[in-house]
Amino acid sequence: MAFLQEVFHRFRGHFGTWNETADSGPNCAGMLSDAIEYVVDKTFPRLRAIPGYARRLKSPVATTFRHIDELAEGIPALFPCSQESFHSDPRVRAFFVNPQHMREVFSQSQEVRDLFEAHPHSAECCVLLCVHKEEKQTLGTALVGDTLRREVLQTAVNFVGHRVYAPGIDEADARQALKCCIFNALLAHIKQSGNNAKRRVLDLENRLRMLRSELPESRWSEDTDTRDTPIAMQIREIESSLAQTDLRFLTLEDYLHFACNILNNPGRFISSSVVHLRLDQMSIKVDDPEAPGKDLFVSEILITSQEPRIAALVRFPRSELLPQSEITAKSVLFLHG
Numbered sequence: 001m002a003f004l005q006e007v008f009h010r011f012r013g014h015f016g017t018w019n020e021t022a023d024s025g026p027n028c029a030g031m032l033s034d035a036i037e038y039v040v041d042k043t044f045p046r047l048r049a050i051p052g053y054a055r056r057l058k059s060p061v062a063t064t065f066r067h068i069d070e071l072a073e074g075i076p077a078l079f080p081c082s083q084e085s086f087h088s089d090p091r092v093r094a095f096f097v098n099p100q101h102m103r104e105v106f107s108q109s110q111e112v113r114d115l116f117e118a119h120p121h122s123a124e125c126c127v128l129l130c131v132h133k134e135e136k137q138t139l140g141t142a143l144v145g146d147t148l149r150r151e152v153l154q155t156a157v158n159f160v161g162h163r164v165y166a167p168g169i170d171e172a173d174a175r176q177a178l179k180c181c182i183f184n185a186l187l188a189h190i191k192q193s194g195n196n197a198k199r200r201v202l203d204l205e206n207r208l209r210m211l212r213s214e215l216p217e218s219r220w221s222e223d224t225d226t227r228d229t230p231i232a233m234q235i236r237e238i239e240s241s242l243a244q245t246d247l248r249f250l251t252l253e254d255y256l257h258f259a260c261n262i263l264n265n266p267g268r269f270i271s272s273s274v275v276h277l278r279l280d281q282m283s284i285k286v287d288d289p290e291a292p293g294k295d296l297f298v299s300e301i302l303i304t305s306q307e308p309r310i311a312a313l314v315r316f317p318r319s320e321l322l323p324q325s326e327i328t329a330k331s332v333l334f335l336h337g
Contacts, residue, residue, distance in 0.1 A: 003038060004180040007031055008069060009172065015066035036061050039263070042187040044194065044255045053256060060263030064186065067266040072179045074272065075299050078126055078171050078313045081106070082320055090294035091312070094283055095131060095159045105129075107322035109164040116318050119169055124317045126174040127167040128181065130309045131159040133275070133300070140284065155285040157277060159310065167316075174313045182270060182303060186262070189269065189304040194258050198249040208238045275300045275310070 010031065011018060018032055036057045040047050047053045079085070083099040085092045096102040106112050106127070115125050140154045166177030211231050249255060262269060277296040278286045286293035302308045 003034065004183055005166075005173075005176045007035055007065065008176045008179045011065070012069065012172070012175075013073065015062065015069050018062045018065065032058060032062060035065065039187060039259075042184070043191045043259055044252075046252055047256050047259070050252050050256055056256065056260060057263070060260045064183070064263045064266045068179050068182050068186075068270065071270065071272050071301075072175050072182065075175070075178065075311060075313060076297075078174065078315050080124075081129070081314045081316050090279065090296050091298060094157065094277070094279055094296055095129070095162075095312070103320050103322050104327070105162045106164060106316045106320075107327050109167070112164060112167045112316065113321070113324070115167045115169070116321060122169050122318065124315045125167040125169060126171050126313065126315050128165040128174050128177045129312045129314050130161075130163045130165065130181075131312075132161040132307060133310055134158045134160055135285075140282075157279060157283050157285060171313065178311060178313070182301070185303045185306070186266065186269060190259050190262050193262075193304075194249065194255055197258075201249060204238050204241060208235065211235045211238070269304045270302070272299055272301045272311075274298070 033054065036054050039057065039061055040053070079089060079091065081092050081095075081102055083103075086096065086099045086102060087093070092102065096105065109127075112125055112127065116122065134157070136156050136158070138154055138156050139151050141150050141152060165181055166173070168174055168177065211234055214231055249258070275296075275298050277298070278289075278293045279296060280286050280291075280293045298310050298312065300308050301311045
């Protein structure tokens with residue numbers, strides 16, 4: 001993570017010059033070369049056996065860094081997460097059950113505690129907060145016109161799975177943490193997807209061999225009755241699937257081509273959008289613009305096939321960090337019921 005943070009810090013907003021030319025800036029070529037090796041380490045290390053692998057990865061890797069940099073820089077500015085803001089900021093009130101829950105989320109992060117210890121004069125830390133948005137249909141009471149109605153179908157919005165990432169002492173650190181998380185998630189997707197695709201091909205080929213052993217080609221290729229058997233039909237179906245597979249992952253070239261294709265098109269796998277929610281005090285969706293409610297605009301990030309996550313850059317004050325003894329006591333209570 002430290003290496004990625006250095007890359008995003010050094011070239012923030014200037015990845016457009018990160019190319020193969022000689023005038024691309026001081027240490028640019030060296031940093032790009034190191035970034036390529038980082039990508040290979042995290043995906044398919046055996047790619048190093050291919051002559052010229054680094055040259056072929058240069059443009060795709062630079063394209064991905066540029067895309068992630070632009071996306072993360074578009075996330076709204078930090079906002080405070082504190083007991084005071086819980087009562088004044090609808091985002092904070094929606095993200096957390098109550099002020100105590102908010103304090104527990106940040107206080108349970110060892111990284112937050114370590115940062116405050118390393119910077120004793122820092123009054124706050126800046127972190128990346130990620131949560132999952134859940135919507136659930138429920139029955140409740142609602143004011144329709146001047147009438148209070150019961151058993152009204154409503155949509156409750158909850159934010160769960162709170163995660164705090166890579167705290168820093170300023171906003172730049174928090175944005176770098178977001179960029180690093182996105183980049184590593186994409187590399188993990190490349191590795192997992194490539195390996196999964198290889199396993200699918202192997203499974204199909206093994207299944208094909210088994211079926212052919214049960215019904216040799218010499219028996220069914222010319223015999224109409226035999227060609228219409230379930231086994232023969234399965235054989236043709238598998239052969240058709242394999243014929244339509246672009247990459248069989250038989251060679252390292254297949255893996256390199258697969259990685260380059262994703263890195264050259266990061267927008268197909270990483271995207272962000274602004275989600276607008278209008279909620280009441282109980283985090284129930286409000287459809288009527290005239291009804292009481294608060295408007296929330298939050299950033300939702302989609303990384304490959306993962307569940308979309310709400311990402312927010314926030315500030316948390318040192319003064320609201322819970323004592324370690326209180327966090328430990330809660331953990332023991334949770335484990336032992």
